[in-house]
Amino acid sequence: MSNWIDVGALADIPAQGARVVKTAQGCLAVFRTAEDDVFVVEDRCPHKGGPLSEGIVHGRAVTCPLHNWVISLETGEAQGPDEGAIATFPARVEGGRVLIDAARAHASKAA
Amino acid sequence: MAQKLVVIGAGMASGRVLETLFEEGSGEYDVTLFGVEPRGNYNRIMLSPVLSGEKTYEEIVTHDADWYARHGVTCRFGEAVTSIDRARKVVVSAEGETPYDKLLIATGSAPFIIPVPGRDLPGVLTYRDLDDVEAMLAAARAPRDAARPARAVVIGGGLLGLEAAAGLKAQGMDVTVLHLMPHLMERQLDGPAGYLLKTELESRGVAVICGANTHEIVATDSGGRVAGVRLDDGRVFPADIVVMAVGIRPSKTLAEEAGLATGRGVHVDDAMITSDADVLAVGECVEHRGMCYGLVAPLYDMAKVAGRTLLGQEAAYEGSITSTKLKVTGVDLFSAGDFAEGEDREEIVFRDPARGVYKRLVLKDDRIIGAVLYGDTADGGWFFGQLKDGADIGAMRDTLIFGPAYAGGQPLDPMAAVAALPDEAEICGCNGVCKSKIQSAIAGGATDLDAVRGATKASSSCGTCTGLVEQLLAATLGEAYAAPTSKPMCGCTDLTHEDVRRLIKAQELKSIPAVMQALAWKTSCGCHVCRPALNYYLVADWPLEYKDDPQSRFVNERNHANIQKDGTFSVVPRMWGGITTAAELRAIADAAEKYEVPTVKVTGGQRIDLLGVKKEDLPKIWSDLGEAGLVSGHAYAKGLRTVKTCVGTDHCRFGTQDSTGLGIKIEKRMWGSWTPHKVKMAVSGCPRNCAEATCKDVGVICVDSGYEVSVAGAAGMDVKETELLGKTASEEEAIELIVAFVQLYRENAKYLDRPYKWVAKVGLDWVKAQVVEDLESRRALVARFDLSQSVYQKDPWAERATPAVERAWSPLADLTSQAAE
Secondary structure, eight states: OOOEEEEEEGGGSOTTEEEEEEETTEEEEEEEOTTOOEEEEESSOTTTOOOGGGSEEETTEEEOTTTOOEEETTTOBBOTTOOOBOOEEOEEEETTEEEEEHHHHHHOSOO | OOEEEEEEOOSHHHHHHHHHHHHHOSSOEEEEEEESSSSOOBOGGGHHHHHHTSSOHHHHBSSOHHHHHHTTOEEEETOOEEEEETTTTEEEETTEEEEOSEEEEOOOEEEOOOOOTTTTSTTEEESSSHHHHHHHHHHHHSOSSTTSOOEEEEEOOSHHHHHHHHHHHHTTOEEEEEESSSSTTTTTOOHHHHHHHHHHHHHTTOEEEESOOEEEEEEOTTSSSEEEEEETTSOEEEOSEEEEOSOEEEOOHHHHHTTOOBSSSEEEOTTSBOSSTTEEEOGGGEEETTBOOOSHHHHHHHHHHHHHHHTTOOOOOOOOOOEEEOOBTTBOEEEEEOOOOOTTOEEEEEEETTTTEEEEEEEETTEEEEEEEESOOTTHHHHHHHHHHTOOOGGGGGGGGGOGGGTTSOOSOHHHHHHHSOTTOEEETTTTEEHHHHHHHHHTTOOSHHHHHHHHOTTSSSOTTHHHHHHHHHHHHGGGOOOOOSOOSBTTBSSOHHHHHHHHHHTTOOSHHHHHHHTTOSSSSOOTTHHHHHHHHHHHHOTTTOOOOGGGSOHHHHHTSEEOTTSOEEEOBOOGGGOOOHHHHHHHHHHHHHTTOSEEEEOTTSSEEEEEEOGGGHHHHHHHHHHTTOOBOOTTSSBEEEEEEOOGGGTOSSOOSOHHHHHHHHHHHHTTOBOSSOEEEEEESSTTOTTOGGGSSEEEEEETTEEEEEEOOEESSSEEOOEEEEEESSHHHHHHHHHHHHHHHHHHSOTTOOHHHHHHHHOHHHHHIIIIIOHHHHHHHHHHHHHHHHHHOSOHHHHHOSHHHHHHTSOSEEOGGGTTO
16 A cells, blocks of 8 residues: 655755655655656665765766765665665655655665 | 988978888988977877867877987987088088988978068967977966956968867967968868858857958067057957968978979979989978978878888889868868869769758769868768779769768668778878778787777877777777777776866866766766766866856765764864864864764864764854854865964974964965865974974975975875975965965866875976976966865855755655654
8 A cells, every 4th residue: 555745845855966754764865866756765875874865876876975885776776796785665756746655665674 | 331311300201211211121220310399209290189288298209218219319309400411421410510321301391471560579479399389378378468368369270270279279268260261271171161160160269250361460569579460451359479370381491402403392203312312301391293291191101102212122102192180179070182163073062051061072073083071070081082092983973972881781880881991991091001901900919999009000190090990999809809998087988087187178168967968978977986076177177167066076075074984974163274262162162062062083184073963963063163253174175174283483492484374374375175185284383394294285394494395295095205396485485386286286187186196197397397487387377276266265164054054954854753654
């Protein structure tokens, strides 16, 4: 079952940037790409827990600010030689508002 | 025993003769080489990229001192031969007489100076050698009126004039081209292509005046320098420099005075022998079958023949059909053959004005006799091949203008097109290298571009066929071919950092998308390696035009604080020269308590670090610190960090100068500036060096007589002592040296190279030449630094200590309360 929650305006997220959404289980990072696609992932690098929301966004990937691991925003998987993955969550944009699937967000043990 | 060969002229033609001699011979000659320029052979046709900043002089040297030494060539550079005594077989120069068995005249040509009043004024230049280029670069750096860019007028809208104009424009000058004829490059282009070229140059900010007949060159009021150019119609174009590029004349005087047969140039037969059997001549100074040449390909052909003649082999030069390419970055232009209109001639013309493409083929009896291509010159080599071969194109006439891709229905794949070229197709026009020669070099083990260049010279002169040679490598080697040769910036491009920096300036690229578009980035928006580098290069090169992109900065610079391993940040306020006050310390203590800062630490740079601040608290803590007058210490920046000092004459019994005061002055002048990597400085008040200045990026040691400024130290992963940049008597001059040094570093270093790494690459002597010895260059560097500071010397904390930033840096939403649902 889905439970779409409005977390804010797309315009409040910088293009090629991210904002954080706090949940009881931890922080989510809401990314906006150069093409205005929105992705929501766990805000914890699988390597050493770095805040991915502070990383440089390029294409559909983010580079962790701590040790430059590159994480796919689509799959949550580390790219290149590094191994590890984080949880990803459904998100969509409607009328300039960003909606995330709260059911999934809350259900995830990792979030 | 070896014969004595004397060579007069150290240009491209004689260089190639010597190469032929040493490659194909075996010590037949002891060579003495005279050159008027105080340097050896270099690739003169690459002066344009040097002028525009796309290449350095070092990159265009063809023969270095080692090469001459290896082949036993006695070099007499900077020494002019004044006469030749053929009866006694000696040449005469300032140093005396030099005997020869064989003599090679390669005196080249001299620029034609139009005989108008004022042609001798200082500031009237030609475009012929490296000294001319250096004079132009100096003029570009030091405009007479500092309020506007230096102005250049180029007389002559031919190949040379336009390359000069584009180069001067790339150096930031205001450029006007005055051309006598109704359209540009009339010897190579027809009217429509000339018009497209004019429009293109104008869109790049170069003013082009055709039909302009120069009346006189006007002097400044004092009469001491050039001030402008007046035309016959009375119009005056102001100028700091005037470049005459209206043509060249073969330099034949020496030969003429020696009694050799001359016409427009020195007469030679097909073996390149003059009217004296022991005297040969090659290059731009010769006249062969009534023709004089000013392009490189014929000179190389002549040189090869002359070399073989000297070795006693049969060789004949039979004249050249030439083609031309304009070496202006971003302008694609090719012409070859004869394209005058005539009764017996037909034309095929293709126009696409919206794309800026124009192609015209001139045919006679179903054979191509002339070709002009503008905007898309990819097929130039193929058309030129058809032209030289005199191929009958009757069968493919209906698709001829579309090039080889449609000749015989081959697909539009460039690799297939290269593969389909006949063995004798010329790949490199400059060096006359055909496809089969390159293929046999590849078969012989030359598996990358450099190796092919080394083995065949293909693409080693003007470089426009580099792509073709690479395709040939790929087509021949298949998957065994590993493309790039130098280390690219990142996976998004094959260009190196150095290439990208030069091209940003040369092509005036002023945004990240513009760089990625113009330089054909392979990714849509770069990666974490290239984006911060590009952002820095643009910040440094275009302080007024470029807008800093926070999304292309690493986390610390974006947030103006250092991220810690737990995701919190550290805050380091600036303490000028390490000096603080009770009030500042009180404000820091209050902030530490208010924001529950877990760790307060004194740093190695003489200031205080508050570690463990939450991101959303940053704007608030900055606001509190700002009220006490504290600003960002940029402890997170690739920029000026600290200027560490000792107490100097204020308190110390050994101090020789006010080291603390000087440190504060330097820091106040330079804080806020972005640099390729962090910059740390120190000032010690005496040689006891308590501020540890000799392991910093810039360190000053005060002595009784003044200040010793040293640079390029390191105390990190590498430890290295600084090297002396210069000694000054005054504080002011010490600061000037430091500012100029840092600006030179800002403008030239690779992103993430600390100064010691950069200096190791460019050499301290080069740095000293710009910063210490050349006062104009020093002043210009300081002026450019100050211009940048007018934009960037602002406290980033004060700008961000606002409720809007606080909101933007807080969580977008807080769903913790909904967790129970």
